[in-house]
Amino acid sequence: MSTGTLSEAVLEFPDNRLLIELCGEFDRNLTDIETRLGVQILRRGNVLMIHGEPDAQHEAQEVLSALYQRLEQGKSVGQGDIDREFRVSAAPVPDDQLDMFGSSPLEIKTRKKLVEPRTEAQKAYVRALYQNELCFGIGPAGTGKTYLAVAVGVNMFIHGQVDRIILSRPAVEAGERLGFLPGDMKEKVDPYMQPLYDALNDFMPGKMLARMMEEKQVEIAPLAFMRGRTLSNAFVVLDEAQNATSMQMKMFLTRLGEGSRMVITGDRTQVDLPRGVPSGLADAERLLKDVPRIAFNYFTARDVVRHPLVAAIIEAYDRDAEGTA
Structure with missing residues (x-):
């Protein structure tokens, strides 16, 4: 995965099928993340482009990457999983x-x-x-x-x-x-x-x-x-x-x-x-x-x-x- 400029963060995903699952039906998972963080997420092929404030972009990247990893492990991604990733990203566990x-x-x-x-x-x-x-x-x-x-x-x-x-x-x-x-x-x-x-x-x-x-x-x-x-x-x-x-x-x-x-x-x-x-x-x-x-x-x-x-x-x-x- 690669990152672009501060005004636009870019995430590239190797498996387009998993990316479709990540976005959710009618892109509802992306809409949820956009609403929470005040960002705009655009999809082009197997790439997601995130527009917004740098901190919000970074958090969106973390959440999307974590959710994609779930899909790679054969798990599903639902509303509860998105909610959990936001909570985890807000309060990481000390080593x-x-x-x-x-x-x-x-x-x-x-x-x-x-x-x-x-x-x-x-x-x-x-x-x-x-x-x-x-x-x-x-x-x-x-x-x-x-x-x-x-x-x-x-x-x-x-x-x-x-x-x-x-x-x-x-x-x-x-x-x-x-x-x-x-x-x-x-x-x-x-x-x-x-x-x-x-x-x-x-x-x-x-x-x-x-x-x-x-x-x-x-x-x-x-x-x-x-x-x-x-x-x-x-x-x-x-x-x-x-x-x-x-x-x-x-x-x-x-x-x-x-x-x-x-x-x-x-x-x-x-x-x-x-x-x-x-x-x-x-x-x-x-x-x-x-x-x-x-x-x-x-x-x-x-x-x-x-x-x-x-x-x-x-x-x-x-x-x-x-x-x-």
Whole structure:
């Protein structure tokens, strides 16, 4: 690849077929990059010419080159991949932070898809999930806390590192009203567990997941159902942990058995407990922050990987909270 003058950067790509994939249908990938950086990208044969400010040209070159390398590796390029490359180019990882994964890209292989963390906080979180027996993921909605944890759990199950996957949530709003809902207990609590089902369905074929649930290799249950159990050789996720009471959190953490991994995820700003009832997530963070072999990972609005408006909404609420504090 070669670079022209400051007013025009030129990228030449050897494989025209891959270049077509890079540009996207109706050049929508190029349009996305142009909009983000305020540049103009023109295609002539197997060459892309980038017009704009020098810094914006340079960033466009980096993003386009990285995306083309993905295509050379047989991977696809979609909206999420473009978003990830922009985040990476904005915040490169220092050399001294590269650990057991070396300089290779972080990838989580599941039965249905390849999952790649999109932000530096997500990368650090995935590393922590593989390296620690107990890991906390704390931050706003849409930052991939639960999604990535479930993906790692599926990956560990596939490779025989755990024998089962156990996913749990506090059914806070159910409480005494469960008895008034129609159906058996499973039908009463399933609406609260639906985000966990959604994550698993993203990573496993339906028939495989159904068989594993029938054989109890995958369990999805409310937090209250964990009492009295010892969870051995399992990958265990507690989602929405900010809605666990202090006693429930202690109960859950002490279920950790031999050969197991445990992940606690939550958002401190979305506590639905009754007024005056302290959050077990906050207590665990305070009591365990200095305990060795327990990892705490934090996310902000910058790590939101849903619609861009979600990040803007979270930042607006955060600013309002700071103003009224």
